[in-house]
Amino acid sequence: MFALLPVNVRLAIRSLNRNRLRTLLTMLGIIIGVGAVLTMVALGTGARASVQGEVASAGTNLIYVKAGNYTRGGESVGIVAGAGAATTLTPEDSEAIRTSIEGIADLSPGVSVRTFLTSGDARAFARVQGIGAGFARMYSWNFAPGKMFDENADQAVIGSGLANQIFGGAAAAIGKQITLRNVTFTIAGVTDGDAEDHKDVLFVPWRKLQASLGLKHLQTITIAAQKAGETSRIADEIKSLLRKRHGVGGAQASPATGNYLAQQGGVGTTPDDFTVETQAAQALTKGLYTPAAAFALANLPKLDAVTLEEMADTLDRASDTMTALLASIAGVSLIVGGIGIMNIMLVSITERTREIGLRMATGARSADVALQFLVEAVTLSVIGGIVGLVLGLLAARLVGWSLGWPTHVPAAAMAIAIGIAAAVGLIFGSYPARRASLLDPIDALRTE
Numbered sequence: 001m002f003a004l005l006p007v008n009v010r011l012a013i014r015s016l017n018r019n020r021l022r023t024l025l026t027m028l029g030i031i032i033g034v035g036a037v038l039t040m041v042a043l044g045t046g047a048r049a050s051v052q053g054e055v056a057s058a059g060t061n062l063i064y065v066k067a068g069n070y071t072r073g074g075e076s077v078g079i080v081a082g083a084g085a086a087t088t089l090t091p092e093d094s095e096a097i098r099t100s101i102e103g104i105a106d107l108s109p110g111v112s113v114r115t116f117l118t119s120g121d122a123r124a125f126a127r128v129q130g131i132g133a134g135f136a137r138m139y140s141w142n143f144a145p146g147k148m149f150d151e152n153a154d155q156a157v158i159g160s161g162l163a164n165q166i167f168g169g170a171a172a173a174i175g176k177q178i179t180l181r182n183v184t185f186t187i188a189g190v191t192d193g194d195a196e197d198h199k200d201v202l203f204v205p206w207r208k209l210q211a212s213l214g215l216k217h218l219q220t221i222t223i224a225a226q227k228a229g230e231t232s233r234i235a236d237e238i239k240s241l242l243r244k245r246h247g248v249g250g251a252q253a254s255p256a257t258g259n260y261l262a263q264q265g266g267v268g269t270t271p272d273d274f275t276v277e278t279q280a281a282q283a284l285t286k287g288l289y290t291p292a293a294a295f296a297l298a299n300l301p302k303l304d305a306v307t308l309e310e311m312a313d314t315l316d317r318a319s320d321t322m323t324a325l326l327a328s329i330a331g332v333s334l335i336v337g338g339i340g341i342m343n344i345m346l347v348s349i350t351e352r353t354r355e356i357g358l359r360m361a362t363g364a365r366s367a368d369v370a371l372q373f374l375v376e377a378v379t380l381s382v383i384g385g386i387v388g389l390v391l392g393l394l395a396a397r398l399v400g401w402s403l404g405w406p407t408h409v410p411a412a413a414m415a416i417a418i419g420i421a422a423a424v425g426l427i428f429g430s431y432p433a434r435r436a437s438l439l440d441p442i443d444a445l446r447t448e
Contacts, residue, residue, distance in 0.1 A: 012376035015348070016383075023380065026344040029337025030384030030424065031391065034417050036333060038392030042407040043399060061105075062138060062279035063235050065089065065097075065221040065242070069272045086273040087217040088246050094221050096245060101237050103230045106134035109206050110220035113213060117202060119178045122166045128180055128202045130209030131222075138224040139193050146174050146189025151205045156185035160192045161199035178202065183212045231278040239276050246273055334420060337384065338428035345377050345432035356439050370437035377429020378422055385421025389414060 016023045067089035094109045111130040116123060136148045136157070149155035156178060160170050167173040170190040177184050185204055192199065210218075223238070225231045242248075248271075349356070356369055393409060400407035 008372050008375040009379060011372060012379040015376060016380060022344065026340050026380060027337075027384035027387065029340040030334070030381055030421055031337075031388040033333030033337045034385050034388030034421055035392035035395060037329065038389060038409060038413070038417055039395045039399065040329065041413050042393070042396030042409045045408045045410065045413075061225045061227070061231060063223040063225065063231055063238065064275075064277050064279070065223065065238060066275045066277075067217060067219050067273075069275045088273045089218045089221065089242075090216070091218060093242060093245060094218060096241060097221065097223065097238055100241055101234055103226050103234055104223055105226045106137050106224040108132035108135040108138065108222045109218045110135075110222060111206055111210050111213065111215060111218060112220075113181075113209070115180050117162075117166065117178055117180050119166055119176055124162065124166050126162055126200060126202060127197075128204060128209060130206035131203050132206055134224070135203070135222060136191070138222060139195050139198065141191040141193045141198075143189040144192055145171060146187070149188040149203070149205060151207070153205075154183070154185050154208065155188040155205070157189045157191055157203040158187055159197075159199040159201050159203075160190055162202060163187075163190050165200075181212050183208065235276050235278050239272070242274050242276075243272065248272055334424050337381075338424040341377055341381055341425060342428040342432060344380075345373060345429055346435070348376075349373065349432055349436045353439065356436055360439070366437035369439075370433040373433040373436045374426065374429050377432065378425035381421050381425025381429075382418065385418050388421070389417055392417075 068086040091109055094107065098104060098107050108131050110132075112127060114125065114127050116125050117128070133148055133151055141148070141157075143157075144160075146157070149157050158166075158173055158178070163170045163173040166178070167176055167187075173187045173190055176187050178187060179185075180202070185202075185208075191203075206218075210216075223234065225234050359369060360366070396407045396409065
């Protein structure tokens, strides 16, 4: 019987081709069902990936490494206070952190200075910050107008407030030149970011500013963790790495040993020549005296873990709800399409009763007749599924482009869509096929 499948497929295509308009209208249910579901899957999957990224780095995923170390009043709670400023933080330290520690999404070395800026007759005293390209991603900058600077070019990004002060507006700043310390930069973009007074800062490539200042060291390294809940772990690993590279002796104790407070400023009696602070720690200890801040920091790793777990649970529940909604819509759409296929197959059997009787009179078995109409129903459904797949992908791209949403359709989802379309044809074509196989050849031949 299965050897006749290729023949039955050709017969099915020939039969469907006889009534093209009716075939197209019958397919519409499957086409719309598969197309709509794939469009929603594309948008839903893309949105979920986007939300995962936002949740993973929600709010407190930054880690700040600063040259020098001094904690006022730290001795009262066992924190080793450093000597203040230091020049031991280097670009090589930055690269070592990037390559040696897992879970880092972005990293930006930094130097800064307050100096006079001039552009034509305009003059302003402002902060200039040397950064890497990843800095813009860390703070989710929007450029209005322009773009991020090229790190290898004499380009700069200016805060919107400073652009208004010097150039009279953001649009007027693009392409203009601004000079600091005898180095001229071309404005490539204007950012409206307001974190840490970014609106009033000029941002330039860190290597360019470092060379202009005649420095060999870094003042800061800003790091973005892939997951907010891992910032404490990454900060601890950065401390261990920098202590080893800077020759700060002693073994680092685990927070679980009860020496967490003592480890904030150094190892044993040797002070660190750097400071590592997470964004969460900075927010948590803002305005607190050193003893209170130290005890708050002692529980920060647990706080990070709880926050990440709660966000992950929320995302999973939202994803389950979205999946259930898509499954419900898919079920209704495909049932409607299946009913349409069953209806048209019953009409086709009525029209071709004499053909069925002739086949059975010339030796065809009931199973052969059933297979013929079953293959026809499945072929109709699969073709509709393929058309719906193509239209669904195009619709997803169009909707994603118009709304600015990410879209993604896994290959498994496309394969499942075609498989479900074939299953719909198989299920809803079974009854018409059985009805055709049970026709009496004599009665069928008498039909006009």
